[in-house]
Amino acid sequence: MSSPEEPLIANSRLAEANHDDTDFADDGGDLDVPGKQPEDLSPGLFIWLLTFSAGISGLLFGYDTGVISATLVSLGTSLSDRLLTPLDKSIITSSTSLAALVVSPFASVLADALGRKRVIVLADLLFIAGALTQALSVTVSAMVVGRAVVGLAVGAASFVVPLYIAELAPAAHRGRLVTMTVVCITLGQVVAYVVGWGFGEYGDARTAWRWMVGLGAVPAAVQLGILFGMPETPRWLVKVGRSAQAREVVERVSGRRTGSARRAEATLKSIEIEVREEEQARRLRSRRANGRARWLDPWFELLGVRRNRRALAIACLLQGLQQLCGFNSLMYFSATIFTMLGFLIPTLTSLVVAITNFAFTLVALFLIDRVGRRRIMLWSIPFMVAGLLLAAYGFSFIKLSSSSMTDVPTEVPAAQGAAVIILISIMTYVAGYAIGLGNVPWMQSELFALNVRSLGSGIATATNWGANFVIGLTFLLLMEALTPTGTFVLYAAICVVGYGLIWSFYPETAGLSLEEAATLLEDDNWGLR
Numbered sequence: 213m214s215s216p217e218e219p220l221i222a223n224s225r226l227a228e229a230n231h232d233d234t235d236f237a238d239d240g241g242d243l244d245v246p247g248k249q250p251e252d253l254s255p256g257l258f259i260w261l262l263t264f265s266a267g268i269s270g271l272l273f274g275y276d277t278g279v280i281s282a283t284l285v286s287l288g289t290s291l292s293d294r295l296l297t298p299l300d301k302s303i304i305t306s307s308t309s310l311a312a313l314v315v316s317p318f319a320s321v322l323a324d325a326l327g328r329k330r331v332i333v334l335a336d337l338l339f340i341a342g343a344l345t346q347a348l349s350v351t352v353s354a355m356v357v358g359r360a361v362v363g364l365a366v367g368a369a370s371f372v373v374p375l376y377i378a379e380l381a382p383a384a385h386r387g388r389l390v391t392m393t394v395v396c397i398t399l400g401q402v403v404a405y406v407v408g409w410g411f412g413e414y415g416d417a418r419t420a421w422r423w424m425v426g427l428g429a430v431p432a433a434v435q436l437g438i439l440f441g442m443p444e445t446p447r448w449l450v451k452v453g454r455s456a457q458a459r460e461v462v463e464r465v466s467g468r469r470t471g472s473a474r475r476a477e478a479t480l481k482s483i484e485i486e487v488r489e490e491e492q493a494r495r496l497r498s499r500r501a502n503g504r505a506r507w508l509d510p511w512f513e514l515l516g517v518r519r520n521r522r523a524l525a526i527a528c529l530l531q532g533l534q535q536l537c538g539f540n541s542l543m544y545f546s547a548t549i550f551t552m553l554g555f556l557i558p559t560l561t562s563l564v565v566a567i568t569n570f571a572f573t574l575v576a577l578f579l580i581d582r583v584g585r586r587r588i589m590l591w592s593i594p595f596m597v598a599g600l601l602l603a604a605y606g607f608s609f610i611k612l613s614s615s616s617m618t619d620v621p622t623e624v625p626a627a628q629g630a631a632v633i634i635l636i637s638i639m640t641y642v643a644g645y646a647i648g649l650g651n652v653p654w655m656q657s658e659l660f661a662l663n664v665r666s667l668g669s670g671i672a673t674a675t676n677w678g679a680n681f682v683i684g685l686t687f688l689l690l691m692e693a694l695t696p697t698g699t700f701v702l703y704a705a706i707c708v709v710g711y712g713l714i715w716s717f718y719p720e721t722a723g724l725s726l727e728e729a730a731t732l733l734e735d736d737n738w739g740l741r
């Protein structure tokens with residue numbers, strides 16, 4: 213079903229861009245400075261401020277997903293006057309990802325209709341409502357509702373914030389800036405773990421968990437305030453016909469460096485060319501569609517055009533793998549696992565998971581644009597496999613009592629040596645994850661052409677949450693059914709399959725403009741570069 217005009221349009225766009233804009237593309241013109249490489253260039257204060265404010269959403273995403281680990285071991289009998297079963301815990305945990313999954317396709321429709329920024333505002337309101345509902349809940353179902361409302365917020369924010377940053381950032385810095393969001397997510401998880409440990413150890417046992425979950429409302433309120441001074445993205449503004457405003461934003465983003473006026477002009481022009489040509493292509497296609505409903509157009513463009521289909525396949529593969537590799541079972545249940553292994557202060561031990569994840573995401577921040585997305589993934593996944601297999605081996609020395617999955621610490625003392633092996637192997641696995649799979653999938657928007665970028669990123673984000681839901685719901689049950697060793701071997705096998713798929717299908721997009729990255733997938737050798 214791929215339409216014959218598509219490659220022509222893309223080629224003419226590149227030809228036009230190459231003709232009069234050779235020195236800017238989407239890199240903000242930075243490459244036209246003689247003797248300078250992209251790495252030498254700093255993104256400018258405005259971009260950093262934008263990223264920082266947008267990153268608060270990441271912080272919230274991280275806080276709300278991370279806080280569940282300590283919450284689960286602190287709830288005791290405060291919900292519905294009983295101890296929680298493994299199924300209760302699984303449902304409380306995974307309701308967040310289920311709600312995030314449900315909202316992600318709508319987030320893309322809203323982001324196109326209302327603009328990227330308004331969706332971030334909406335997400336903040338939901339973050340506040342969800343945090344308060346959880347803090348005040350007295351039954352398991354009320355807690356599930358609160359977690360689900362937070363899930364709606366996380367789902368919307370996880371889709372729109374990377375899109376917002378990718379559309380504002382110059383190409384030479386895009387990878388690093390999108391990774392900043394993931395840094396904020398992982399920082400949020402560290403904060404959640406520290407809060408969890410602090411309240412768990414030193415707070416009033418009956419109310420500690422209410423503070424843990426309720427505190428999530430604070431950064432959301434702060435961000436609401438900051439958002440008033442933030443701009444909409446120039447790409448969205450051009451798309452809805454507000455080019456004058458788009459020009460102002462592009463000028464602010466370009467800063468006051470020499471030649472920035474010319475760069476701003478050129479950047480705006482390339483966006484306008486892309487929007488115009490995609491509009492033409494869309495009109496051509498809907499003329500051929502013979503009365504088909506208009507809302508179906510983006511779907512036909514996404515699935516009917518070869519390069520878009522390829523982009524979607526890759527984005528969903530990466531997002532699915534990011535979750536199915538099992539990382540979030542550690543994020544959600546590490547306190548439960550370390551309780552089971554007999555560690556004295558499990559919430560403190562589990563801080564290791566969050567801190568390793570955060571520290572290696574920082575390492576990724578410095579490596580990603582230099583090493584490239586594809587290469588960084590191929591280098592890091594083997595460490596994940598090694599870590600998982602070693603953990604599986606460590607678990608084979610540990611006998612679990614039937615009570616080990618509940619709040620009651622195991623009566624069978626875990627073998628100390630094995631517990632240490634497990635801790636080290638988990639750290640290796642988490643480090644490998646944080647360097648590659650933890651952040652590369654969020655660079656999804658650079659794979660898609662503008663006309664399908666929102667929808668494509670929305671579906672890929674939904675894949676992430678769908679897989680996250682499966683992992684959250686099944687981890688404790690798998691630990692019982694397959695044993696911990698079997699569960700970790702299963703995750704290792706998923707990583708190996710993922711490695712093969714990435715090797716075969718994922719091209720390098722580092723350093724390309726959004727327009728060039730989308731065009732790359734038209735190439736017949738799209739997988740191997």
Ligand SMILES: O[C@H]1[C@H](O)[C@@H](O)[C@H](O)[C@@H](O)[C@H]1O
Pocket residue numbers: 277394397398401534540543569649650651654680
């Ligand atoms: O990129 C993030 C990050 O890696 C988080 O630590 C993880 O909890 C999320 O699921 C993932 O999307």
